[in-house]
Amino acid sequence: MHNKELLKGTLTAIVLKLLADKGEMYGYELAQKVKEMSGQKILLKDGSLYPALHKLSKEGWLEFREEHIGKRVRKYYSLTATGIAQEKIESENLKEFMRTLKDLLFPDFTFKLA
Amino acid sequence: MHNKELLKGTLTAIVLKLLADKGEMYGYELAQKVKEMSGQKILLKDGSLYPALHKLSKEGWLEFREEHIGKRVRKYYSLTATGIAQEKIESENLKEFMRTLKDLLFPDFTFKLA
DNA sequence: TTCAATACATCATAATTCTATGTATTGTTA
DNA sequence: TAACAATACATAGAATTATGATGTATTGAA
Numbered sequence: 001m002h003n004k005e006l007l008k009g010t011l012t013a014i015v016l017k018l019l020a021d022k023g024e025m026y027g028y029e030l031a032q033k034v035k036e037m038s039g040q041k042i043l044l045k046d047g048s049l050y051p052a053l054h055k056l057s058k059e060g061w062l063e064f065r066e067e068h069i070g071k072r073v074r075k076y077y078s079l080t081a082t083g084i085a086q087e088k089i090e091s092e093n094l095k096e097f098m099r100t101l102k103d104l105l106f107p108d109f110t111f112k113l114a
Numbered sequence: 115m116h117n118k119e120l121l122k123g124t125l126t127a128i129v130l131k132l133l134a135d136k137g138e139m140y141g142y143e144l145a146q147k148v149k150e151m152s153g154q155k156i157l158l159k160d161g162s163l164y165p166a167l168h169k170l171s172k173e174g175w176l177e178f179r180e181e182h183i184g185k186r187v188r189k190y191y192s193l194t195a196t197g198i199a200q201e202k203i204e205s206e207n208l209k210e211f212m213r214t215l216k217d218l219l220f221p222d223f224t225f226k227l228a
Numbered sequence: 229t230t231c232a233a234t235a236c237a238t239c240a241t242a243a244t245t246c247t248a249t250g251t252a253t254t255g256t257t258a
Numbered sequence: 259t260a261a262c263a264a265t266a267c268a269t270a271g272a273a274t275t276a277t278g279a280t281g282t283a284t285t286g287a288a
Contacts, residue, residue: 005123006211017219028235041214048276072284097120100155105131142266162245
């Protein structure tokens with residue numbers, strides 16, 4: 001991102017949402033998916049993503065299983081029950097924030113969030 | 115805001131945009147306006163706003179004149195020429211970010227930013 | 229065989245807003 | 259008229275969070 005600060009507070013919502021949609025994903029896959037879906041605009045760094053995944057796991061929102069691909073290890077993360085609830089909260093929160101920001105700064109634009 | 119972190123990186127854009135619209139405003143007025151326009155959701159604190167105004171002035175984007183209301187002092191801030199240019203950059207930046215986030219997380223919603 | 233990509237990880241740093249604290253004036257209301 | 263809320267500015271330290279730098283190791287392509 002151009003302005004790195006804008007991303008702050010959104011990473012949790014992004015991870016939870018993608019996992020809610022995909023069921024389970026591993027770290028590297030998540031970073032690639034975000035990159036692809038954002039048109040190469042959001043480039044999650046290792047130094048951001050892995051600590052975030054650990055933190056969300058510690059919160060009890062994620063769990064993971066390890067898969068061994070040859071000699072390489074993948075950690076597939078998925079939402080726990082608490083995580084599913086949290087995903088809804090975070091998504092609604094972010095939507096609300098975007099609505100508010102839109103009203104404040106871009107009132108003339110169409111911006112419908114159900 | 116519920117999630118304070120979400121606001122990060124948006125404060126500069128907010129201040130520049132309001133000044134672009136209003137011509138000139140003083141600090142306290144800015145905070146009130148943001149509060150009102152956001153439906154009491156974004157509550158800028160003194161500790162955020164005044165340092166931000168100083169920083170933006172130092173960047174050369176704002177200038178101010180002092181007005182004495184009785185014994186009280188008000189600093190009316192306005193955009194410099196550089197500030198006017200910067201406002202456009204910051205606004206477009208934020209719009210672009212919101213578009214990206216929308217594509218990533220809420221692709222089903224209508225979200226038109228010209 | 230060299231390099232890019234895959235796949236994980238941690239630590240120190242930077243950036244930004246908030247909390248806490250401070251000073252002082254003005255308007256309201258009990 | 260006394261107390262309190264609102265107005266109006268300010269700064270220093272704390273908290274949060276993503277990044278940069280760095281590290282290890284495997285796999286596939288040129």
